[in-house]
Amino acid sequence: MELTQQHIEEIAEFLECGMVCYFHKPTGEIEWHPDPDIPFFEPEPWEDLFEKIDSDLGNYMRFQQMDSREAFQVMEDFANSLTDVFFREHLLEQLSARKPFQNFKFVIESSKYRQEWFDFRRQAYIEYVRAQI
Incomplete structure (x- = not known):
C-alpha cells in the first residue's frame, strides 16, 4: 500500500507530538509510540507494539521526529x-x-x-x- 496524503498528514501530526511512527506497507496501518530516548520513558506499556513491529520490521517504514x-x-x-x-x-x-x-x-x-x-x-x-x- 502506498502512503496517501492522509497517511502523511497523520504521521506528521504524531511526529509533531514527539512520537516515533511506523507505516505498515502491506496494510497501510500507522503505529506510533513515544520516543524511547526521552527522559522518563516507560517501555512496559509499549512492549506488545515493539514485539509486533520487530517481528515484521521489513514491512514497516519508520518515521522519526525532527532533531x-x-x-x-x-x-x-x-x-x-x-x-x-x-x-x-x-x-x-x-x-x-x-x-x-x-x-x-x-x-x-x-x-x-x-x-x-x-x-x-x-x-x-x-x-x-x-x-x-
Missing part, C-alpha cells in the same frame, strides 16, 4: 517568512539568545502570529515526512 537542529531551522524559516519586520527581528533575537526554543514559544504564544506558526510548522512536518519516504 533539534531541524526544528530550530523551521523556527528560523518561519521568522524569516514574516513581513512584519519588527516581529521578525524580535523572533530572530530570541532564537539567537540563550534557550531559543523556550524564548520562541513564549513570544509566539502571546502573538497574533500564533496560528500562522502552527500552520507553518504543520506544513514543515508534512514536508519532513515526504522527505523521509
Whole structure:
C-alpha cells in the first residue's frame, strides 16, 4: 500500500507530538509510540507494539521526529517568512539568545502570529515526512 496524503498528514501530526511512527506497507496501518530516548520513558506499556513491529520490521517504514537542529531551522524559516519586520527581528533575537526554543514559544504564544506558526510548522512536518519516504 502506498502512503496517501492522509497517511502523511497523520504521521506528521504524531511526529509533531514527539512520537516515533511506523507505516505498515502491506496494510497501510500507522503505529506510533513515544520516543524511547526521552527522559522518563516507560517501555512496559509499549512492549506488545515493539514485539509486533520487530517481528515484521521489513514491512514497516519508520518515521522519526525532527532533531533539534531541524526544528530550530523551521523556527528560523518561519521568522524569516514574516513581513512584519519588527516581529521578525524580535523572533530572530530570541532564537539567537540563550534557550531559543523556550524564548520562541513564549513570544509566539502571546502573538497574533500564533496560528500562522502552527500552520507553518504543520506544513514543515508534512514536508519532513515526504522527505523521509
